[in-house]
Amino acid sequence: MSRTRTALLALALTAASGVASAQPADVIHWWTSGGESKAVNVFATEFDARGGKWVDNAVVGGPAARAAALNRIAGGNPPAATMWNVGVAVRQLAEQGMLTELDDIAKAGKWVENLPPLIVKNISYNGHIIAVPVDLHGGNWMFYSKKIYDELKIQPAKNWDEFLIQAEKIKAAGYIPLSIGGQPFQEVWLWLPVLLGSAGKEDFKKIYADHDAKLAAGPGVKKAFEVMRKLAAYTDAGRPNRKWNDSLLLVQNNKAASQFLGDWGKGEFAAAGLKPQIDYGCAMAPGNDGAYMMNVDVFAFPKSKNPTTIAAQRKLAEVMMDPAVQVKFNAFKGALPARLDADTGALDACAQIGKAIIDGGPANQMPNTALAFSPDVDGQITDLITQYFNSTTMTAEAATAAFAKIIANADK
Amino acid sequence: MRSLAARLVLSPTALITLVCFYGCAVWTAYISLTRSSFFPNYEFSGIAQYTRLFSTERWNVAYANMFIFGVLLVAGALALGIILALMIDRNVRGEGFFRTIMLYPLAMSFIVTGLAWQWVLSPSIGVQHFVRDLGFPDFTFDWVARQDRAIYTLVFAGVWHQAGLIMAIMLAGLRGVDRDIWKATRIEGIPVWRVYLGIVLPMLRPLVVTCVVLLSVAVVKSYDLVVAMTGGGPGFASDLPGKFVVEFSFERANIGQASAAAVVMLGSIFAALAPYFYIEMRRKAT
Numbered sequence: 001m002s003r004t005r006t007a008l009l010a011l012a013l014t015a016a017s018g019v020a021s022a023q024p025a026d027v028i029h030w031w032t033s034g035g036e037s038k039a040v041n042v043f044a045t046e047f048d049a050r051g052g053k054w055v056d057n058a059v060v061g062g063p064a065a066r067a068a069a070l071n072r073i074a075g076g077n078p079p080a081a082t083m084w085n086v087g088v089a090v091r092q093l094a095e096q097g098m099l100t101e102l103d104d105i106a107k108a109g110k111w112v113e114n115l116p117p118l119i120v121k122n123i124s125y126n127g128h129i130i131a132v133p134v135d136l137h138g139g140n141w142m143f144y145s146k147k148i149y150d151e152l153k154i155q156p157a158k159n160w161d162e163f164l165i166q167a168e169k170i171k172a173a174g175y176i177p178l179s180i181g182g183q184p185f186q187e188v189w190l191w192l193p194v195l196l197g198s199a200g201k202e203d204f205k206k207i208y209a210d211h212d213a214k215l216a217a218g219p220g221v222k223k224a225f226e227v228m229r230k231l232a233a234y235t236d237a238g239r240p241n242r243k244w245n246d247s248l249l250l251v252q253n254n255k256a257a258s259q260f261l262g263d264w265g266k267g268e269f270a271a272a273g274l275k276p277q278i279d280y281g282c283a284m285a286p287g288n289d290g291a292y293m294m295n296v297d298v299f300a301f302p303k304s305k306n307p308t309t310i311a312a313q314r315k316l317a318e319v320m321m322d323p324a325v326q327v328k329f330n331a332f333k334g335a336l337p338a339r340l341d342a343d344t345g346a347l348d349a350c351a352q353i354g355k356a357i358i359d360g361g362p363a364n365q366m367p368n369t370a371l372a373f374s375p376d377v378d379g380q381i382t383d384l385i386t387q388y389f390n391s392t393t394m395t396a397e398a399a400t401a402a403f404a405k406i407i408a409n410a411d412k
Numbered sequence: 413m414r415s416l417a418a419r420l421v422l423s424p425t426a427l428i429t430l431v432c433f434y435g436c437a438v439w440t441a442y443i444s445l446t447r448s449s450f451f452p453n454y455e456f457s458g459i460a461q462y463t464r465l466f467s468t469e470r471w472n473v474a475y476a477n478m479f480i481f482g483v484l485l486v487a488g489a490l491a492l493g494i495i496l497a498l499m500i501d502r503n504v505r506g507e508g509f510f511r512t513i514m515l516y517p518l519a520m521s522f523i524v525t526g527l528a529w530q531w532v533l534s535p536s537i538g539v540q541h542f543v544r545d546l547g548f549p550d551f552t553f554d555w556v557a558r559q560d561r562a563i564y565t566l567v568f569a570g571v572w573h574q575a576g577l578i579m580a581i582m583l584a585g586l587r588g589v590d591r592d593i594w595k596a597t598r599i600e601g602i603p604v605w606r607v608y609l610g611i612v613l614p615m616l617r618p619l620v621v622t623c624v625v626l627l628s629v630a631v632v633k634s635y636d637l638v639v640a641m642t643g644g645g646p647g648f649a650s651d652l653p654g655k656f657v658v659e660f661s662f663e664r665a666n667i668g669q670a671s672a673a674a675v676v677m678l679g680s681i682f683a684a685l686a687p688y689f690y691i692e693m694r695r696k697a698t
Contacts, residue, residue, distance in 0.1 A: 063662050074451065089665060092450045182557075182645050238536030240557045241643040376449065379664040383470045383648060390559055390647035 022053035023312035025080035027299070028072075030065035032058050035267040039332035043134075046328075047319050052312055055080075069302075073098055078302030080309050081316055086122050086133060086296040087370035087378075093300060094125035100301040100310070101128040102317050109321050114341045116358070116365045118209070119296055131298040132320045135335035137262050138354045139293035139368045140193040143269075144258040144281040145251050148175050156283035160197050160227045163286045167234040170257045177234035179256035181242035184386035189244075190260045191228060191385045192368065197287025198224035201366060204291075207407060208372040217404035225396035225403075228389055251280065260285055262295055266334040266350060282350040284357070292357040293366040296338065377410040437678065444671035452667060461672035471673060474644075474651040477563050478680070481570070481652065482631040488571040489627055490620070493578025498608060500579070501586045511583070515576040522573065526640025529569040530556065559649035562642050566634075566650055569641060574630055578623050585619040586612065621692055632681060653677045 025047070031040045037058070044054035057079060059065035069082040078098075084090050093099055106112065106129040112120050115133065123131040142156060149155070152173055157163035167177035180186055196204045199220025206212040207221070215221070236256070239247075248268050250256035259265070266276060274280050284291070299320060301313040319325055326337035331347060336354055344355050357364050369378045384406065388399040447457045465471050496514055500507055517525065532538045533556040543551040555561035589612055597607045613620075635654035638644055644651040653673055660670035 067662050070450075089450070092665070096451060183643050184645070184648075236536060237540075237554060237557060238534055239646075240534065240562075241530060241641070241645055374449075375663065375665040376669075379659070379666075383468075386645065387469070387647040390645065390649070392559075 022048070022051055023308050023315060024053040024055050025309070025312035025316050026055035026057050027081045027083070027316075028057045028059060028065055028069045028079045029083035029299075030059050030062050031083070032060050033267065034271055035332050035334065039329050042325065042329040042332065043316075043320060046322070046325050047316055050315060050319060052315050052319075073302050078304065080304065080313055081299045081301050083297060083299050084131070085370050086119065086131065086298045087372075088122075088374040089370070090131050090298060090300055091122065091125050092374070094128075094130040098302055099125075099130040100303050100313055101130060102132070102301070102314075103129055105314060105317050105321075109318065111321060111339075114323075114339045116294065116340065117362050118294065118365055118367055118371060119338065122296075122371055123298060131300040132317050133296050133298045133338035134320050134326060135297050135330050135333050136292075136338050136354075136358065137264060137295035137297070137333075137335040139189065139262040139295045140196060140260075140285045140288045140291060140366070141263055141265065141350070142193075142258055142260055142283050142285045143248070143251055143265050144283070145175075145254045145256065146279065146281045147254045148173075148257045149281060156281065157286040158289070159287045160194060164227070164230055164234075167231075167257075171234060175254075176236045176250060176256035177258065178231055179247045179250045179259040180235055180239060181244050181247040182239040182390070183241060183244070184382045186244050186247070186261070187386050187389045188369065188382050189262065190231065191224070191389075192293060193260055193285030193288050194227050194231070195221065195224040196291055196293065196366065197285060198227055200287075201291045201363075205366060208367050208369070211372075211407050211410050213404055213408035216407035217400060221403055222396050222400045225388060225399045228385075229396065232389055262293075263334050263350060263354065266348070270334075277349040282353070284353070290357055290360060290364050291366050292354055292364055293368050294371065295368045296371070373410055377406060380406045440671045441675050443667055444675045446668055448666075448668040448671070450665045450667075461668045462676075465669060465672045465676065470648045470651060471653075471656060473648055474653050474656045475676070475680075477651060478631070478653050478677070480563055481566055481634070482628070482684075484564070484567040485570045485574070485631055485634075486624060486627045488567060489574040489578050490623055492571060492575040493623070494582050494613075496575065496579040497582035497586055500583055511580070514579050517573045518576045520573070522634065522637040523640045525569055525573045526637045526642075529565065529572070530641045533565050533568075556642060557646060559646050562646060562650040566637060566641060566652075569637060570630065570634065573637075574627060577626065581619055581623055581626075582616065585616040589615060617692075617695075624688070628681070628685060632677075 029040055031037055040056075040058075044056065047054045059068050062085070065082075066084065069079060069084075072078050073082075073093075084093075090099075111129065115123075116136070119133050119136075123129055123133055144156060148170065152166075152169055154166050154169070157166055170177040180190055195207075199207070199215070199218075203212075203215050203218070203220050207216050236250075244261060244265075245268050247256075248259055248261070248265055251259050252269065252272055252274065263282075266282070269276070269280050276282055299316070301317065304310055304313065321339065323337065323339045323342035326339055327342050327344060327346060330337050330351075334351075336344060336347070336351055336358060340359065344351060347355070369381060373381070381403070384399065384402050388394050442454075443452055444461050445457065445459065446453050446455055447460070500510055504510065520528075533553075535541065535552075535554040535557055540551060540553045543553070556565045593611060594607070597611065633654065634652060635658060638650060638652050638655050642650040644655055654677075657670045657673045657677070660666045660673065
C-alpha cells in the first residue's frame with residue numbers, strides 16, 4: 001500500500017513540476033560575436049515562448065567550448081545540449097553511447113526528407129538520428145571589392161587560371177590581389193575551393209566523401225597544389241598570424257581585391273554597414289559554380305536520466321528544426337537553413353545564389369573537411385596545406401604524394 | 413611528537429604532489445601506449461603512438477624548436493639580465509627608474525608580449541614598414557614571415573620578457589656581496605671587471621641556478637607566447653611541443669598522440685636538466 005502511494009506521489013510530483021515550472025535546458029555554444037549572439041537568441045526566445053527555460057552557457061572559442069562540453073559529459077554532469085560542427089566527431093560521441101536518439105521527433109518532423117543526404121549521414125549513427133543541424137554555411141565563397149573590380153573592369157573569374165591572370169593585373173594596379181591571414185585553418189579555407197575548382201566537383205567529392213586515394217594522387221590534386229603556390233605570391237607581407245576578420249578588413253577598405261572564406265564573412269560586412277552585391281561582391285570561388293561546400297553547425301543532446309531534462313531536450317530539438325525558426329536564426333547567422341523546405345525569400349542576395357545551388361540536388365552538395373574526415377585526419381591535411389603554402393622548397397609532386405598518403409590512411 | 417605534527421601538516425601537500433603530479437604523469441605515460449582518440453581507451457597497443465609521432469614532420473620541427481628556443485632563451489635572458497644588473501650595480505644615476513623600466517615587461521602576460529611583438533615585427537606595419545618610410549625602401553626585416561627565421565623572433569620576445577626578472581634576482585645578489593671584498597680587491601689593485609668575473613659572479617652561482625630553473629619553466633610553458641605571436645607559423649615553422657600537445661588533445665581529439673608528445677617532452681626536459689643539477693649538487697656536497 002505504502003509503496004503504491006509513494007509511486008503515485010512521485011508521479012504527481014513529476015507531473016506537477018512539468019506543468020508548474022518551465023523546463024530548464026543549459027546549452028553550451030560558442031556563438032559570442034554580434035551577429036552570432038543575435039542568432040542564438042532566436043532559439044532562446046522561441047524555446048522560452050514554448051514553455052522552456054533557456055540557460056545560456058556561451059564559451060568563447062570553439063576548442064574551449066568543446067573541451068567544456070566533453071569535460072562535463074565525462075564528469076557525469078552533461079549539459080542539456082551542446083553545439084558542434086557536424087562531422088565525424090559527433091558520430092564518435094554517439095559511438096561512445098553518449099547522445100540521445102531523436103528518431104521519433106525526426107520522423108514526425110520529416111527531417112530525413114528535408115535535409116541534404118550528406119547531412120543525414122552525418123547526424124546518424126547506426127540508423128539513429130543523434131543531432132540537430134541548424135544551418136548550412138557555404139565554405140567556398142569569394143568576397144571581392146566591387147570598387148577594385150569595377151575600376152579594372154573585371155568580373156569574378158570562372159576558373160583559377162583566369163583568376164591568376166586577373167591577379168597580375170590587380171597587383172600592377174597597386175592592390176593586394178588576394179587577402180588571407182597566415183593561420184592554418186584560413187589556408188585550408190583557400191585550399192578547398194582551389195582543389196574543387198582544379199579537380200572538378202565529381203573528383204572532389206570522390207576524394208573527400210569516398211576517400212579515393214588514387215584520385216588523391218592524380219593530376220587534379222597536383223594542379224591544385226601548383227595553383228596554391230602561385231596564389232601565395234599574390235598575398236601581402238602582413239599575412240603572418242593575421243586573423244581572418246582583420247584580413248577581410250583589407251577587402252572592406254578596398255586595399256585588397258578578394259578573399260576566400262565561408263559566408264560567415266558576411267557578418268563582418270554587415271557590422272560595417274555594407275550590403276551584399278552593392279557595397280561588396282560575393283560569388284562562388286573560381287571553378288566552384290554549381291558546388292556548395294557545406295559547413296554545418298549542429299546541436300547534440302547528451303543522454304540524461306532526469307525526466308525534466310529529457311522533456312526539455314525534446315522540445316529544444318523541435319524548436320531548432322522548425323523551418324520558420326531556422327530562417328529567422330539564419331538571417332542573423334548568414335547561412336542557409338539546414339531544412340531545404342524552409343522559405344528563404346527573406347534572406348540576402350548572396351544567400352539566394354547559394355540556395356539555388358543547394359536546391360540543385362545532392363550532386364551540388366559538397367562536404368567540407370569536417371564532414372569528410374575525423375579531426376585527426378583533418379589536422380594532418382591542415383598541417384600539410386600550411387606547410388606547403390608557406391614553403392618555398394616543397395614541390396607540388398611531394399605535396400600531392402603526401403596528400404594521397406593521408407587520404408589512403410584515412411578510415412573509410 | 414613534533415615530527416608527527418610536521419608530518420600531519422605536510423601530508424596534504426605530499427598527497428597532492430603524489431596524485432596530481434606523479435599520478436597524472438604515470439596515467440599520461442600509460443595513455444601514450446594506447447590508441448585513445450576522443451576519450452581515454454585503456455587497451456594496450458605498444459609504441460605505435462611514438463612511431464607515428466617521430467614520423468610526423470610537424471612534431472620533429474616542434475621538438476627541434478624546443479631546443480633552439482630553450483637554449484637561446486636561457487642563454488640570452490641570463491646574459492642580458494646579468495649585464496643589466498652589473499650596469500645598475502655601478503651606482504648609475506636614476507637606478508630606481510631603470511630598474512622599474514627593465515622589470516616592466518615581466519608585468520605583462522605572454523599573450524600581450526606576443527601580440528605586441530607580432531605588431532612590431534610584422535613587415536606591413538612594424539619595424540620594416542617604419543624604416544622604409546624613413547627613406548630606406550630596400551630595408552627588409554621579415555623574420556616573422558620566414559619559415560627559417562620565425563623561431564628566433566620568439567626568442568627576442570622571450571628574452572625581452574624575462575631579462576628583467578633575471579636582472580632583479582642578480583641585482584639582489586650583487587647587493588648582498590660583502591663590501592669588505594670590494595675594499596680588499598681595491599687595495600690589491602684588481603680591475604673591476606676581473607673582480608666581477610673572477611670573484612663576485614662565482615659567489616652568486618646559486619642565484620644563477622635559480623635563474624636557469626625559472627627560465628626553463630618559462631620555456632616549457634611558453635605555449636601562450638607562440639599562440640599570440642606567430643600561431644606556430646608560417647606553416648608550422650615556429651611550433652613548440654606545448655602547442656602540439658594542446659592541439660592534439662583538444663582540437664584533434666587524439667589523446668594518445670598528445671600523451672606520447674607530452675611524455676617525450678617531460679623526458680627530454682628531465683634529460684637536459686638532470687646532469688646540470690647533478691653537477692650543482694656535487695659542488696655543494698664537496
